[in-house]
Amino acid sequence: MTHRRAVFVMVLVTLLWSTAGVVTRQLDQALSFEVTFWRSLFNAAGLLAILTWLRGPRVLADRLRNGGRLLWFSGLCWAVMFTAFMVAITMTTVANVLVVMATAPLFTALLSRFVLHHRLPARTWAAIVVAGAGIAWMYGADISGAGGRHVLGTMIALGVPASAAINWTLIQHVSRGDEPADMLPAVLIGALLSAAVTLPIAWPLQASVSDVAWLAALGVGQLAIPCVMAVTAARTLAAPEVALLSLLEVLFGVAWAWAGAGEKPSVAVLGGGALVLAALAANEVVALTRRRPAF
Template sequence: MAMTHRGAVATMLLVTLLWSIAGVVTRHLDSAASFELTFWRSAANAAALALLLGWQQGATPLWRAIRHGGRTMWFSGLCWTVMFTSFMVALTLTTVANVLITMSLAPLFTAVIARAVLGQRLPGRTWAAIVVAGAGVAWMYGEQIGGGSRRDLIGTLVALSVPLAAATMWTLLQHNTRGRPEQRVDMTPAVLIGAALSALLTLPLAWPFQASASDVGWLTLLGVVQLAIPCVLAVAAGRVLRAPEAALLGLLEIVFGVAWTWLGTQESPTPAVLGGGALVLGALVANEAMALRRTPAVPA
């Protein structure tokens, strides 16, 4: 999938918009518990990816790609497993605010890992955008942070695995694109690996099932629209964007999530949410505007 830098930025905007619908959709669930929610969502994600990638590549080539993908693909698949699973587990242990604050560390972790592993040097504008966007997210949810109980601490530590896994995944994508053409592998099946492993891991914890037919329908929608499609697009965009830049754009998921909740439920955003969201958007727009002015629109 040939893509310019501008196309990759636009793709990530669509990706974060789709990722962000999880919160407002789960508000309409009747009886699905957290692990059951994760199982049905991951299972639908895996089924949709198997059909999509099997149709694109053929069942035999897809299976061959998974078998011979090598360590890079399987490590990436494990990263997707952690992201698909740990987010929901953390929500059962601590507040949404604690989880989102922890997830906002993804751009910083990505910048550090990419610098250490790939030797990527980031311009000052990107470091500034990371700091400002992180401050914006902290402002949005700082008032909601819990009292620091032992359960909150465990939940925050679980949530910490999400930005670490995301940072590792983006760095692996960049590492793969830097290899020799004959050494590069299609990293898209890694998303399928992650979804399948997430479903298998949460199945014992989700049993016995309590979800209604309506719940299963909503969770299937999430698995296809909120995970399968945007994750495939994210892999495509990650071949073009620098790893920290992709992670920074991913913070828009939090801002969009607030907007969806505002429009789809009775919840109204507080002044802190509006002000913090404005900081995040401003940092992203400024960083990408400067990047687009300096980056030629050459297909990658």
């Protein structure tokens, strides 16, 4: 996959990821932990079908049995990413969680710098800072962290960017080794772990038939398909670049809420979103320009 195509794939991934909010607004009875359980369960079912088609049942079963510690560690990272967001959102505000998630590029850049010894260009550091400032501007007015429950929720939310940073760095490290390993089954492991952990908390289940149908679409279209695409793109893109592009999920989420739920964004959201888009665009334009051969 070329760098340009990998960037396009990641943009499409964030667009699909961002549909969670507007789809959740269509639910009638399902509560937060039950939403997480059903989404992870259908995510696992979708991944099982996709990976069986891509790898074949025998190869997939062999990979799950003999994948080694790195595969299962990546699966654990996916499970934390799938679960921590919903747990945090029940304890603090959406704004708190989103601002914490905006630190993912910084986590990833620092981790890849010290673990993979990447020398990050100044433009990437500048884009991380500007994008983070844009997200903070978008949601800074609504941040509340005075209560202990809010503080605990914010700390749990740190699991999302921290796990994402570890996961993207791990996937890149494995894919660039002498014998690149197949890390796609790790997403299936993460989905199964997330469903297993949240089922006891969500029990007894209260979702209606309509809720289950919406969550099935969410698990397959918002998680299974884009996660497979993200792992594929991460083999080509630098880990900090993946995390930086992932910030587009926040912007697309605002747009979905505006179009699908009538939630008009404030001036701060529009201004902060413009900063994020400008940072991403500038970083990618410079990168593509420097990769273009001279004639």
